[in-house]
Amino acid sequence: MNIEEYIASGILELYTLGELSPTEMAEVEEMSARYPDVQQELDRIQETLQAMALQSAIAPRPALKNKILDQIGTPATTPATTEAAPVASDASPITTNNKGRQTKTVSWLQYGLAASIALAIVATLAAFYFRSQWKDTEQTLNSLQTQNLQMAQQYKTASQQVDRLSQDLAVVSNPDFQAVKMSGLDPAPNSKAQVYWNPDSRQVYLKVNEMPANPQDKQYQLWAIVDGKPVNAGLFDITGEGAQPLMTMQNISNASAFAVTLEPRGGSKSPTMEAMYVQGAVTSS
Amino acid sequence: MLRETPNSLNPQLPKHIDEPSLIVLLRQKDKHALAYLYDHYAAALNGVITRIVKVEDVAEEILQDVFIKIWDKIDTYDPDKGKLFTWMLNIARNLAIDKLRSKEFSRQNKTDQLDNNVSLISSQSYVEQKVKDSALIDLLRNLTPEQQMIVHLIYFEGYTHSEISDEFNIPLGTVKTRIRSALIKLRKILQIP
Numbered sequence: 001m002n003i004e005e006y007i008a009s010g011i012l013e014l015y016t017l018g019e020l021s022p023t024e025m026a027e028v029e030e031m032s033a034r035y036p037d038v039q040q041e042l043d044r045i046q047e048t049l050q051a052m053a054l055q056s057a058i059a060p061r062p063a064l065k066n067k068i069l070d071q072i073g074t075p076a077t078t079p080a081t082t083e084a085a086p087v088a089s090d091a092s093p094i095t096t097n098n099k100g101r102q103t104k105t106v107s108w109l110q111y112g113l114a115a116s117i118a119l120a121i122v123a124t125l126a127a128f129y130f131r132s133q134w135k136d137t138e139q140t141l142n143s144l145q146t147q148n149l150q151m152a153q154q155y156k157t158a159s160q161q162v163d164r165l166s167q168d169l170a171v172v173s174n175p176d177f178q179a180v181k182m183s184g185l186d187p188a189p190n191s192k193a194q195v196y197w198n199p200d201s202r203q204v205y206l207k208v209n210e211m212p213a214n215p216q217d218k219q220y221q222l223w224a225i226v227d228g229k230p231v232n233a234g235l236f237d238i239t240g241e242g243a244q245p246l247m248t249m250q251n252i253s254n255a256s257a258f259a260v261t262l263e264p265r266g267g268s269k270s271p272t273m274e275a276m277y278v279q280g281a282v283t284s285s
Numbered sequence: 286m287l288r289e290t291p292n293s294l295n296p297q298l299p300k301h302i303d304e305p306s307l308i309v310l311l312r313q314k315d316k317h318a319l320a321y322l323y324d325h326y327a328a329a330l331n332g333v334i335t336r337i338v339k340v341e342d343v344a345e346e347i348l349q350d351v352f353i354k355i356w357d358k359i360d361t362y363d364p365d366k367g368k369l370f371t372w373m374l375n376i377a378r379n380l381a382i383d384k385l386r387s388k389e390f391s392r393q394n395k396t397d398q399l400d401n402n403v404s405l406i407s408s409q410s411y412v413e414q415k416v417k418d419s420a421l422i423d424l425l426r427n428l429t430p431e432q433q434m435i436v437h438l439i440y441f442e443g444y445t446h447s448e449i450s451d452e453f454n455i456p457l458g459t460v461k462t463r464i465r466s467a468l469i470k471l472r473k474i475l476q477i478p
Binding site for chain 1: 329
């Protein structure tokens with residue numbers, strides 16, 4: 001292998017950063033043992049990393065040094081037992097058996113008491129600790145659940161919209177449906193709506209592009225003119241402005257025209273002519 | 286000379302101890318040797334750790350663990366495989382990365398992440414956005430943006446080279462050669478022969 005290429009590949013940098021697999025590491029070690037150039041390059045990389053770290057050092061708080069040295073200092077287990085021993089052994093060698101036994105019993109009681117107090121404290125602390133842990137987890141869970149719910153709602157709305165749009169599109173793009181354009185009349189000249197009518201299946205859909213919202217006590221009514229007479233084709237409400245979703249109306253055959261009037265809520269038997277908002281004739285194709 | 290002085294050692298170690306003697310002393314569990322190590326390298330290691338975990342208190346906890354690990358594991362250190370500092374640096378880096386990926390730590394930062402959506406960092410704007418750290422800025426100033434980004438990610442954010450490759454869509458070979466070219470430039474800046 002070409003040593004220069006090997007060095008240039010960047011493998012020695014990864015070795016120094018401890019990012020190689022054991023096999024790759026063994027390979028680097030073998031190469032560095034065999035080729036002084038590899039070893040020299042490894043030394044330089046290490047020196048660079050060290051110099052970088054020294055150059056961008058951040059001093060820890062001064063107290064940390066003693067904290068660490070204390071922790072590694074004396075073996076942690078010995079002092080506790082040597083402190084405990086004298087209490088029990090103080091009295092026993094000099095005093096009588098009886099007294100010795102008494103002090104022993106007392107000291108055992110003391111130990112027992114101390115131990116149970118310690119246990120109670122530890123248990124309380126543990127309870128607080130776990131409680132706060134649990135609180136945190138619960139909070140995270142809540143916020144995730146809320147998010148999840150919002151997403152689910154958004155998804156539902158979006159998918160409903162998609163469903164409706166694709167249904168609408170199926171009607172609008174179906175060549176069997178005839179579009180009947182209805183333009184605004186006196187009460188609201190800017191009104192605009194379209195009927196999609198399939199003469200064979202008799203299905204009628206209504207698309208309102210622009211019509212004023214109807215009062216609470218009234219409703220719009222769609223009429224079809226069949227053989228010169230108006231026939232009820234269904235009631236609907238307009239609550240908002242602008243284009244409304246496609247509405248399914250009553251089936252109609254042999255229509256020559258369509259119109260919409262404003263009627264008392266519940267509809268009328270025959271249209272109120274002066275309250276006609278839009279109308280349009282079926283163009284025979 | 287230093288070999289035969291386990292506990293009776295003078296509390297004041299000489300100002301400079303060469304690395305082999307220092308290792309011998311550490312293996313003999315000489316507390317002063319660890320104090321020496323701390324005086325010379327704690328700040329450097331703390332710099333690395335702090336930049337990875339970002340929180341000062343957490344960094345100092347890790348630094349403490351690093352020194353305890355050095356103390357406990359000095360027998361596993363093999364001088365043939367690298368300098369003492371490299372060994373310590375990798376202990377520090379690994380502990381910091383472990384912490385960064387631990388459940389406890391990610392839980393602390395989770396609520397922030399929920400609000401933060403995806404943030405994309407391009408290598409051009411990388412330095413202005415991420416490095417508000419004067420010591421680092423000085424050091425990295427003369428590197429190309431790509432080199433700055435890679436050094437910052439690897440050395441100060443705790444990424445591995447394969448993670449960079451995955452996350453930033455850079456081929457592994459390119460990551461490696463970029464690390465190399467960055468370190469060569471840094472070597473010159475730091476005036477290492």
